Amino acid sequence: MTLLSIENLCVELEGPNGVCRLLDQVNLSLSKGQCLGLVGESGCGKSMTAMAIIGLLPQGMRAHGKILLNGEDLLKADEERLCQLRGRKVAMVFQEPMTALNPVVPIGRQVAEGLRLHLGLTRHEAETRASQTLARVGLPVERFALSLFPHQLSGGQRQRVVIAMALACGPEILVADEPTTALDVTVQAQILDLLADIIDEFGMGLVLITHDLGVVAETTDTMAVMYAGRLVEDGPTVEVFERMAHPYTRGLFAAMPSHSSEGSTTRSPLTTIPGRVPDALSRPAGCPFVTRCGFATDLCSRELPLMKTLGHRHNAACFNIAHVEEGS
Amino acid sequence: MSDGLAEIWRTGLRNRGFVIGGIITVSFVLLAAIALIWTPYPVEEIVVTRRFQGISSAHWLGTDQFGRDLVSLLMAGAVNSVAVAIVAVGLGVGIGVPLGAIAAARQGWLDEILMRANDFAFAFPALLSAVMITALAGPGAINSIIAIGIFNIPVFARLTRGAALVVWKREFIMAARVAGKGPLRISIEHILPNISSVLIVQVTIQFALAILAEAGLSYLGLGTQPPQPSWGKMLNEAQTLMFLAPQLAIFPGVAIALTVLGLNLFGDGLRDVLDPRLRRER
Numbered sequence: 001m002t003l004l005s006i007e008n009l010c011v012e013l014e015g016p017n018g019v020c021r022l023l024d025q026v027n028l029s030l031s032k033g034q035c036l037g038l039v040g041e042s043g044c045g046k047s048m049t050a051m052a053i054i055g056l057l058p059q060g061m062r063a064h065g066k067i068l069l070n071g072e073d074l075l076k077a078d079e080e081r082l083c084q085l086r087g088r089k090v091a092m093v094f095q096e097p098m099t100a101l102n103p104v105v106p107i108g109r110q111v112a113e114g115l116r117l118h119l120g121l122t123r124h125e126a127e128t129r130a131s132q133t134l135a136r137v138g139l140p141v142e143r144f145a146l147s148l149f150p151h152q153l154s155g156g157q158r159q160r161v162v163i164a165m166a167l168a169c170g171p172e173i174l175v176a177d178e179p180t181t182a183l184d185v186t187v188q189a190q191i192l193d194l195l196a197d198i199i200d201e202f203g204m205g206l207v208l209i210t211h212d213l214g215v216v217a218e219t220t221d222t223m224a225v226m227y228a229g230r231l232v233e234d235g236p237t238v239e240v241f242e243r244m245a246h247p248y249t250r251g252l253f254a255a256m257p258s259h260s261s262e263g264s265t266t267r268s269p270l271t272t273i274p275g276r277v278p279d280a281l282s283r284p285a286g287c288p289f290v291t292r293c294g295f296a297t298d299l300c301s302r303e304l305p306l307m308k309t310l311g312h313r314h315n316a317a318c319f320n321i322a323h324v325e326e327g328s
Numbered sequence: 329m330s331d332g333l334a335e336i337w338r339t340g341l342r343n344r345g346f347v348i349g350g351i352i353t354v355s356f357v358l359l360a361a362i363a364l365i366w367t368p369y370p371v372e373e374i375v376v377t378r379r380f381q382g383i384s385s386a387h388w389l390g391t392d393q394f395g396r397d398l399v400s401l402l403m404a405g406a407v408n409s410v411a412v413a414i415v416a417v418g419l420g421v422g423i424g425v426p427l428g429a430i431a432a433a434r435q436g437w438l439d440e441i442l443m444r445a446n447d448f449a450f451a452f453p454a455l456l457s458a459v460m461i462t463a464l465a466g467p468g469a470i471n472s473i474i475a476i477g478i479f480n481i482p483v484f485a486r487l488t489r490g491a492a493l494v495v496w497k498r499e500f501i502m503a504a505r506v507a508g509k510g511p512l513r514i515s516i517e518h519i520l521p522n523i524s525s526v527l528i529v530q531v532t533i534q535f536a537l538a539i540l541a542e543a544g545l546s547y548l549g550l551g552t553q554p555p556q557p558s559w560g561k562m563l564n565e566a567q568t569l570m571f572l573a574p575q576l577a578i579f580p581g582v583a584i585a586l587t588v589l590g591l592n593l594f595g596d597g598l599r600d601v602l603d604p605r606l607r608r609e610r
Binding site for chain 2 (some may be wrong): 087
């Protein structure tokens with residue numbers, strides 16, 4: 001059952017030098033109980049997509065296309081409707097648990113506030129629900145009083161509070177924007193497990209934004225790779241990992257640091273993708289990846305490759321998929 | 329919360345300005361509170377036979393040209409000062425803080441209009457505009473309160489806007505918006521608690537300025553009208569008697585100076601105590 005479906009989403013910023021397209025023809029879909037991984041390097045439009053879903057694009061940006069939540073187009077909804085949906089139907093977990101909590105408000109109240117706003121609970125009911133939610137994310141009230149302030153908690157505990165805040169009203173979609181980037185590795189695994197458990201338990205859809213492919217492999221059901229505001233490859237995580245049709249996806253995988261072969265003491269230098277992401281204002285006419293791609297041909301710099309279906313729901317936008325796969 | 333308050337209290341005790349200023353401020357307010365129910369002598373009682381008395385056990389600071397007890401007058405004058413300052417600063421906070429918060433929340437043209445109006449108000453020296461307003465509206469306690477309150481509004485509006493803008497940029501505000509909260513709710517639940525320490529400190533400073541302004545207006549005869557006692561008016565009346573009875577000018581002058589000094593010390597100390605960054609450095 002499709003919960004969220006994004007169709008041809010474009011986000012444009014009108015600047016002094018003309019219109020600048022930050023997101024271009026993004027198509028994504030997410031079902032109940034599923035996790036969608038959104039991968040790409042900084043500035044590729046991952047967070048922009050998240051902000052578009054939640055309806056909080058920065059001022060001056062325009063979105064068109066469709067973002068359908070249970071069939072309702074969020075881009076056509078007015079601010080009042082969006083305020084009802086935010087927190088109630090769509091919730092978000094942020095990257096920095098240090099800054100995502102209000103430092104002067106006790107955690108219990110921060111979790112309870114959403115409940116009172118959206119479900120109209122009384123202070124007492126909201127506090128009961130808040131302590132239940134906090135207990136669910138691993139902060140039982142016996143050890144973590146509702147009256148604690150954020151600075152009295154560790155990073156991982158704070159991220160749990162942020163997740164509890166997002167979870168409190170039982171949203172249908174949870175958008176997690178690099179929820180583990182600011183945490184250390186052991187806590188990272190705990191938080192990811194928690195998120196995975198929660199989407200199973202509540203039947204939510206999770207949009208997981210990350211640049212960590214290990215996280216994607218472990219947690220997501222489907223994944224989408226973004227580059228310079230466009231999707232370059234998407235499909236079921238297993239298939240994408242098996243086949244990796246787009247050169248950029250391959251580059252990302254290659255750039256993942258790994259232990260060098262057993263026994264060797266010399267360290268191999270980290271693999272990188274040469275060059276840099278083209279500026280949003282001066283993208284090449286053809287494939288945005290053309291300047292950094294080892295498989296580029298004349299066609300690539302002239303024409304924009306469109307998404308091609310490769311197999312069951314697996315798509316990639318590249319002219320030279322055959323070459324890429326041969327070359328591996 | 330009690331932990332936080334206890335810590336503030338402990339750091340406060342180590343701050344000399346905070347302690348001295350606090351003592352002066354509290355005793356000043358206490359004196360005013362006592363004067364509400366009791367003064368050594370009734371302040372409106374004129375007894376010509378005991379005028380210009382010096383310091384004695386019956387009249388600790390002597391009597392004025394009408395034979396009124398100076399201690400009683402100063403105490404009653406403190407009531408006047410506190411009342412004017414509370415209402416005037418309250419007016420400034422009550423109107424200025426919401427204006428600043430709205431400007432920060434809405435941005436755009438509304439922000440622009442509010443802040444330009446603010447600049448306009450700021451362009452006039454505060455005391456001068458208070459004189460202007462009372463001169464136009466007529467002298468009197470109420471008008472002087474309004475005049476002092478009006479020049480407090482832009483101070484609080486600008487301070488609130490600036491501090492709120494900083495808070496608006498922080499991520500937990502984004503989190504609050506994602507949770508579906510509107511700008512009004514965010515301003516009340518998230519912005520104001522985060523800027524309250526700045527506002528509290530400004531209140532103490534404006535309180536001192538309001539007392540000073542009230543004394544100034546009363547000195548010019550534009551503020552509190554007789555027979556209600558006021559420190560500024562006492563100074564004014566003592567002016568012509570400077571060589572005959574200098575203590576009539578000195579004591580109200582000392583009262584004004586001490587109160588303003590106390591409030592300023594208290595405000596400065598409070599700022600240091602409430603600012604966690606300064607607290608840790610010490």
